[in-house]
Amino acid sequence: MIKYIIILMNMLALILVHLFFDGDVSVKINAPEKVKPGEEITVNIIVTKGSIAGVGHFKEELPSGFAEANIIDAKGGEFKYLPQDNVVKCTWISLPAEGEFTISYKLKVSDAAPNGKVALGGKFSYVLDNQKQTFDLPPFTIQVGADEALATTSTQPETPATSQPETSVINTQPETTTTTQPETPVTTSQVPETPATSTTQPETSATTNPAQTTSGSSSNVSASRTIVGSPEAGAEFTVEITVKKDGTKGFARVQETLPAGLTAMSLDNKGGTFSFLDQKVKIIWDNLPADEDIKVSYRVSVADNVSGDLSIIGSFSYVDNNDPKKEVIPASQFSVKPKSTLASSTNTTTDTKSQNTSSDFNNTTTASSKTNTVPTPEKNVSYKVQICALSKMQRGTSYFESKYNISNKVSMELNEGWRKYIVGKYSKYQEARDYRENIRSKGVENPFVTAYNNGKRVTVQEALMVSSQQWVR
Numbered sequence: 001m002i003k004y005i006i007i008l009m010n011m012l013a014l015i016l017v018h019l020f021f022d023g024d025v026s027v028k029i030n031a032p033e034k035v036k037p038g039e040e041i042t043v044n045i046i047v048t049k050g051s052i053a054g055v056g057h058f059k060e061e062l063p064s065g066f067a068e069a070n071i072i073d074a075k076g077g078e079f080k081y082l083p084q085d086n087v088v089k090c091t092w093i094s095l096p097a098e099g100e101f102t103i104s105y106k107l108k109v110s111d112a113a114p115n116g117k118v119a120l121g122g123k124f125s126y127v128l129d130n131q132k133q134t135f136d137l138p139p140f141t142i143q144v145g146a147d148e149a150l151a152t153t154s155t156q157p158e159t160p161a162t163s164q165p166e167t168s169v170i171n172t173q174p175e176t177t178t179t180t181q182p183e184t185p186v187t188t189s190q191v192p193e194t195p196a197t198s199t200t201q202p203e204t205s206a207t208t209n210p211a212q213t214t215s216g217s218s219s220n221v222s223a224s225r226t227i228v229g230s231p232e233a234g235a236e237f238t239v240e241i242t243v244k245k246d247g248t249k250g251f252a253r254v255q256e257t258l259p260a261g262l263t264a265m266s267l268d269n270k271g272g273t274f275s276f277l278d279q280k281v282k283i284i285w286d287n288l289p290a291d292e293d294i295k296v297s298y299r300v301s302v303a304d305n306v307s308g309d310l311s312i313i314g315s316f317s318y319v320d321n322n323d324p325k326k327e328v329i330p331a332s333q334f335s336v337k338p339k340s341t342l343a344s345s346t347n348t349t350t351d352t353k354s355q356n357t358s359s360d361f362n363n364t365t366t367a368s369s370k371t372n373t374v375p376t377p378e379k380n381v382s383y384k385v386q387i388c389a390l391s392k393m394q395r396g397t398s399y400f401e402s403k404y405n406i407s408n409k410v411s412m413e414l415n416e417g418w419r420k421y422i423v424g425k426y427s428k429y430q431e432a433r434d435y436r437e438n439i440r441s442k443g444v445e446n447p448f449v450t451a452y453n454n455g456k457r458v459t460v461q462e463a464l465m466v467s468s469q470q471w472v473r
């Protein structure tokens with residue numbers, strides 16, 4: 001009996017030692033104690049974690065006068081500097097295997113940094129026994145400038161902090177981040193005098209199958225990718241990622257790798273933090289949204305000299321019961337049309353002056369000898385609705401159809417450097433005017449009616465006069 005009691009006590013002792021070792025986390029900062037305004041310093045964050053594994057997160061709010069943080073070594077973590085909040089963050093899906101590791105980054109001291117003492121601090125969060133733990137770093141004091149200014153800035157008491165358990169399950173508390181919002185199209189309110197004809201770009205959609213589980217997880221987590229639009233050199237298309245998270249919470253990341261010559265900008269991150277660096281698109285959540293199905297999207301710009309068959313690969317990573325998991329998103333194959341396709345079509349278009357039967361319109365619609373492609377020449381007077389005009393960028397027409405829930409086909413006209421997005425075609429002005437109001441109710445800012453005579457853009461007043469119609473407010 002005593003033998004069994006001794007064995008039991010030894011087992012309990014081993015368990016207690018193991019728990020103590022895993023929970024004995026400490027983090028400290030190592031940096032120069034004195035700096036001068038304008039200097040660049042190296043900051044080392046030394047993490048002692050024992051055998052703790054799984055997700056980890058470090059956050060540091062930089063003091064005033066310190067900025068431009070650039071990573072040196074993140075030990076496999078996802079390092080970010082958020083200038084709008086002056087915050088440094090580093091996130092690991094799986095912490096380094098070493099019991100102690102150091103992350104390093106460069107930090108710029110502003111030329112205008114005031115003399116005095118400042119304190120670097122921060123928080124290190126990790127998961128132990130399926131519960132989030134947070135360690136508050138002891139403040140590290142740095143003297144900026146001359147010693148006589150010591151009293152100008154107060155610092156926090158240098159009381160060592162201990163790791164405090166929290167009651168939340170595995171979820172990392174959400175950080176307040178700023179995501180890049182999609183660019184608002186620039187809308188023009190003037191009817192251009194130079195004629196342009198409508199060119200509709202065919203839109204295609206390539207969808208991958210749901211991702212296969214590579215981690216051996218028993219959950220039904222999956223991710224898939226859809227390419228919206230017609231990829232073309234010098235143009236743009238949209239990529240949508242749909243994640244079925246099956247109750248998954250906490251930290252997660254979507255990562256996509258784009259071919260050379262393609263760049264990405266944020267559209268809809270669903271509360272995540274978007275970045276594009278070294279041809280990698282990353283959307284990171286400290287806490288996944290509550291929705292079971294999450295759809296994020298980003299816009300891809302294609303360089304002028306890119307064409308041919310390309311592919312996008314990616315993955316969705318998350319944490320399941322303190323165990324990192326990854327769902328591979330199958331590669332999406334697509335073909336990029338060369339930019340010369342549009343140019344060659346443009347050159348074959350006949351002179352629009354020869355299409356006009358009346359010289360009265362030439363005074364107000366000074367025609368260029370070359371206009372854009374007209375797949376099917378238009379006859380008689382027609383009215384359409386312009387929803388947007390862009391000069392320095394291009395969106396696929398499907399973007400507007402999706403964003404504003406437009407059932408009619410959106411087409412694009414190119415004219416003197418402007419890309420004009422048009423929808424609808426009506427023989428009566430009042431019908432176009434009513435559709436304009438319908439489009440406005442969907443959220444389009446300042447849509448207006450445009451008029452055409454034999455495929456050539458003219459003023460609405462001229463079109464009304466030719467067609468003997470009345471203007472309607």
